[in-house]
Amino acid sequence: MNQFKGSDSFICQNFSFLDFVPIGAFILRNDYSVIFWNSCVARWAGIPKESILGTSILDHFPNLKKHQYSNRINAIFDGGPPAIFSSKLHKHLISCPIVDGGFQTHQTIVTAIQDKENDVTYALFTLQDLTDANKQISKFKSIKAKLAAKERELENTLQEVNKANEELERFAYVVSHDLKAPLRGIHNLIKWIEDDLKGTGVGKSKNFELLQAQGERMTSMIDGILNYSKVTSGPLKMEKVDVQELLNEIVDEIAIPEDFVIKFSTQLPVLISHRIKLKQVFSNLISNAVKYHNRSNGLIEISANEKDEEFEFTVRDDGPGIAPRYHKHIFEIFQTIEADSKLKSSGVGLAIVAKIINDFKGTIDLDSDVGKGAVFKFSHPKLKN
Amino acid sequence: MKLTDNQLDALAELFNIGVGKGADNLNQMLDCQIQIRVPHLEVLSLNGLKEQSQKLAPKNVSTISLQFDGSISGNTMLAFPTQSAQKLVAALTGEEPGSPELDSVTVDTLSEVGNIIVNSVMGSITNFFKQRLDYSVPNYAEDTVHNLISSHVKESNYPIIMAKAEFSIENLEIQGEIILVFSVGSLEVLIEAIENFGSSSEED
Numbered sequence: 357m358n359q360f361k362g363s364d365s366f367i368c369q370n371f372s373f374l375d376f377v378p379i380g381a382f383i384l385r386n387d388y389s390v391i392f393w394n395s396c397v398a399r400w401a402g403i404p405k406e407s408i409l410g411t412s413i414l415d416h417f418p419n420l421k422k423h424q425y426s427n428r429i430n431a432i433f434d435g436g437p438p439a440i441f442s443s444k445l446h447k448h449l450i451s452c453p454i455v456d457g458g459f460q461t462h463q464t465i466v467t468a469i470q471d472k473e474n475d476v477t478y479a480l481f482t483l484q485d486l487t488d489a490n491k492q493i494s495k496f497k498s499i500k501a502k503l504a505a506k507e508r509e510l511e512n513t514l515q516e517v518n519k520a521n522e523e524l525e526r527f528a529y530v531v532s533h534d535l536k537a538p539l540r541g542i543h544n545l546i547k548w549i550e551d552d553l554k555g556t557g558v559g560k561s562k563n564f565e566l567l568q569a570q571g572e573r574m575t576s577m578i579d580g581i582l583n584y585s586k587v588t589s590g591p592l593k594m595e596k597v598d599v600q601e602l603l604n605e606i607v608d609e610i611a612i613p614e615d616f617v618i619k620f621s622t623q624l625p626v627l628i629s630h631r632i633k634l635k636q637v638f639s640n641l642i643s644n645a646v647k648y649h650n651r652s653n654g655l656i657e658i659s660a661n662e663k664d665e666e667f668e669f670t671v672r673d674d675g676p677g678i679a680p681r682y683h684k685h686i687f688e689i690f691q692t693i694e695a696d697s698k699l700k701s702s703g704v705g706l707a708i709v710a711k712i713i714n715d716f717k718g719t720i721d722l723d724s725d726v727g728k729g730a731v732f733k734f735s736h737p738k739l740k741n
Numbered sequence: 742m743k744l745t746d747n748q749l750d751a752l753a754e755l756f757n758i759g760v761g762k763g764a765d766n767l768n769q770m771l772d773c774q775i776q777i778r779v780p781h782l783e784v785l786s787l788n789g790l791k792e793q794s795q796k797l798a799p800k801n802v803s804t805i806s807l808q809f810d811g812s813i814s815g816n817t818m819l820a821f822p823t824q825s826a827q828k829l830v831a832a833l834t835g836e837e838p839g840s841p842e843l844d845s846v847t848v849d850t851l852s853e854v855g856n857i858i859v860n861s862v863m864g865s866i867t868n869f870f871k872q873r874l875d876y877s878v879p880n881y882a883e884d885t886v887h888n889l890i891s892s893h894v895k896e897s898n899y900p901i902i903m904a905k906a907e908f909s910i911e912n913l914e915i916q917g918e919i920i921l922v923f924s925v926g927s928l929e930v931l932i933e934a935i936e937n938f939g940s941s942s943e944e945d
Contacts, residue, residue: 424770435873437807437860442853444834444846463849467878493844
């Protein structure tokens with residue numbers, strides 16, 4: 357039973373089921389007196405039914421007197437369409453405190469209930485608690501903003517690194533190009549001194565020979581820098597490349613000792629790549645295997661393995677092998693293992709290989725140890741033409 | 742039903758008054774300077790609506806719709822293309838526009854904005870009728886305009902008024918589009934009510 361009579365009592369009875377729903381609900385008569393106050397809103401607002409029924413809602417929530425609310429609520433009493441008060445634009449239409457301070461955020465929908473028989477219009481308020489949803493969304497937005505900031509930071513850093521690399525490459529090119537002229541002068545002077553000595557009967561001293569050897573080494577290094585800096589990371593012109601055909605060309609071009617065997621262990625693919633650069637990769641790996649081999653009858657095996665997203669190529673030799681302590685730096689420029697001037701190593705070959713594979717968005721690895729030969733494995737993504 | 746130019750003008754005026762009042766309500770409530778106007782409207786069949794709405798908003802839209810029943814019955818739907826929805830909510834709440842998907846808080850805010858505008862349009866229409874109308878609870882939905890309208894308009898010759906409304910927020914230099922779709926069982930009743938209202942005002 358309720359304390360109301362007539363139309364009020366009829367409405368209360370009809371809407372009493374709202375006591376059993378998990379949303380806040382209350383009903384106002386057109387003079388703003390509360391005629392129904394469900395259990396949920398009583399709990400949320402901390403106002404028991406007996407304290408609020410029959411009283412004016414404005415005594416408990418004076419903010420409802422504000423023009424922005426009263427205008428729209430009065431329109432409901434005039435039989436207007438339902439009104440929505442969103443959680444973002446009206447945080448505390450009916451303030452319901454929460455344990456950790458602050459108030460619940462609600463979406464409130466106000467609907468007219470017409471008692472046509474008695475010609476009375478009531479306003480039914482339903483409050484949906486969006487506090488948790490709002491918190492989760494704020495949290496999600498903040499994480500998303502942080503991620504976006506990190507992404508921007510990373511992109512900027514990458515741009516700076518790329519710019520610095522480009523500048524370095526340009527600098528390396530200019531410097532090595534300019535250094536070649538005085539170096540040519542030094543070579544000429546050495547040659548002239550050598551020619552002068554020929555007539556005097558005085559032999560070349562050991563230091564003079566060292567000077568000659570170091571000069572040649574410096575020429576080789578500068579040529580190396582020039583070659584390295586020419587492998588720019590600009591846009592690659594990709595085309596269909598038959599790897600078997602490419603390797604046949606390389607074998608024909610490189611001076612391979614007679615007793616050396618080059619074996620293609622698997623069928624080799626036709627793939628989309630940059631022909632000249634891919635040729636440079638295989639060419640450097642094969643010629644290294646020949647150059648650093650400790651026997652005249654070496655074996656070099658080349659194979660390919662097709663995976664979902666990439667091809668994996670392997671160049672395996674049965675040479676002296678490379679101790680693991682060198683693996684870390686082997687793809688860096690000017691890193692050579694043997695300081696053997698006879699080999700005239702510029703220390704650039706593998707650095708160029710690594711740079712090209714990096715430009716292809718692939719990876720390269722070395723598996724080797726002393727006496728066990730060397731296996732260079734590199735991946736090349738499958739690209740569409 | 743083919744409307745005369747005068748009748749179309751009267752309808753456009755009616756909608757302009759409605760959305761204008763809705764904008765005023767939003768401005769008072771949120772202390773902003775939003776303006777909404779309906780430069781053009783047309784009366785279409787369901788097939789005509791499909792063609793026209795695809796031109797205006799080919800993708801899914803966020804909509805608030807309100808069904809009404811009484812002297813006239815029908816549905817008023819306000820459709821926000823996603824970009825417009827984000828711009829408007831961001832401007833009204835002072836937050837940065839979010840991701841392309843609207844989260845529940847954005848939907849909640851949009852529902853209120855839509856509700857204020859739709860109610861004002863309904864207020865401007867019901868002025869012409871002496872009787873009160875019965876309303877459904879406003880409904881939020883996302884789909885194409887055509888799919889949403891065809892879910893409650895079953896007859897292909899049912900008259901549908903589609904208006905392209907433009908909103909702008911002066912101080913923030915934000916502009917966008919809203920589509921207002923008003924489908925009513927009997928357009929004649931509405932036109933008659935407007936014309937009767939006009940003549941009775943003149944008599945007064």
